[in-house]
């Protein structure tokens with residue numbers, strides 16, 4: 001036996017010896033509460049202190065009137081057999097309130113549904129309910145793990161699945177614009193055969209899967225054979241602020257028709273006649289431009305940006321309706337953004353299909369392999385990198401077509417290089433087909449390189465500061 005395997009074995013045995021035994025609890029009743037109920041099992045699991053395994057042996061739907069809350073800090077495994085946990089109330093369905101790891105299999109979680117911007121879940125004093133929610137402790141360390149296997153989440157007003165390592169909870173905001181502090185812990189989310197459908201339609205900025213990570217620590221995401229569809233905001237949003245990186249892989253995962261909570265058709269009539277303008281110094285005062293929209297079904301849907309000159313006069317303004325993406329990552333401060341999509345599909349989303357933003361030190365590493373983006377309202381694939389760090393991009397057997405923006409964008413600002421390799425890839429009919437198939441931009445210090453092999457870029461290449469080899 002060599003030294004390495006001896007050490008590995010020693011570590012394995014010490015790990016087994018140190019682990020606490022897992023308590024096993026059986027749910028024998030589908031009642032909302034009482035003896036043998038899932039609610040009682042979660043209370044018992046929290047009371048055991050160590051890891052617990054709850055097996056739902058009872059057949060039929062479990063209809064709850066208030067949230068199922070696990071308060072333990074130790075890992076909880078919840079094993080179903082195809083049952084549905086349902087509610088008619090606008091509440092969270094399953095909550096791990098003190099950062100305990102969750103592993104859930106063979107269960108569906110269904111909210112009341114019927115939410116829209118005209119039937120919101122966050123008005124009249126209500127808090128919009130989520131499907132599955134882990135609230136990380138402020139002092140948590142190590143790895144917070146959420147593992148879902150054969151799980152369905154539908155019909156909740158807020159996020160379908162949410163892991164929050166952010167002190168501001170639902171007011172963290174997103175990405176570079178996000179706030180809040182976080183624990184030293186990292187977050188790992190693994191989804192296998194998970195469907196998140198029709199959630200997030202009762203509130204602005206409510207996603208299919210949302211991870212808010214602050215403080216030290218990374219986000220690790222792996223999805224296999226999963227689907228995010230008809231979500232009000234982004235199908236999947238990761239916000240990694242402060243130190244730490246995003247490491248994400250999607251395999252055979254679909255992102256379809258997400259981002260329509262702020263339905264442009266519904267809100268268009270609230271837009272000013274001139275939604276944007278650009279002026280010379282002294283030409284227009286702030287009181288002389290359209291004011292922020294009010295009186296709409298949800299005024300949060302309107303982005304309002306005004307830039308002024310030093311004199312106080314308006315330089316430019318823009319008001320826009322905030323629709324959302326298929327998959328949206330924001331990585332800020334130290335750390336990288338790493339995304340590999342394999343055999344995945346991104347279609348019909350109301351903003352970008354793939355919307356990646358990396359800021360601060362660190363770069364972006366993107367691999368789109370046998371992955372298709374079509375019919376998204378803005379770009380099919382978009383990566384923006386700024387500050388120190390560069391971009392390494394690869395499209396292999398990818399397709400991007402019929403999107404309202406560019407087929408694929410790799411834009412790099414400030415110090416750092418951009419290197420993109422495109423092979424066996426097809427782009428067509430993106431936007432107006434005026435050099436919109438591929439856009440690769442290298443700004444400021446650094447080098448740019450685009451290699452295109454065995455590909456058909458019908459709608460052209462727009463390269464700035466980049467050497468193109470075809």
Ligand SMILES: [Ca+2]
Nearest residue numbers: 183185216217
């Ligand atoms: Ca953290």
Ligand SMILES: [Ca+2]
Nearest residue numbers: 242244334335
């Ligand atoms: Ca970071």
Ligand SMILES: [Ca+2]
Nearest residue numbers: 362386388389
């Ligand atoms: Ca950077």
Ligand SMILES: [Ca+2]
Nearest residue numbers: 414416445446
């Ligand atoms: Ca650069």
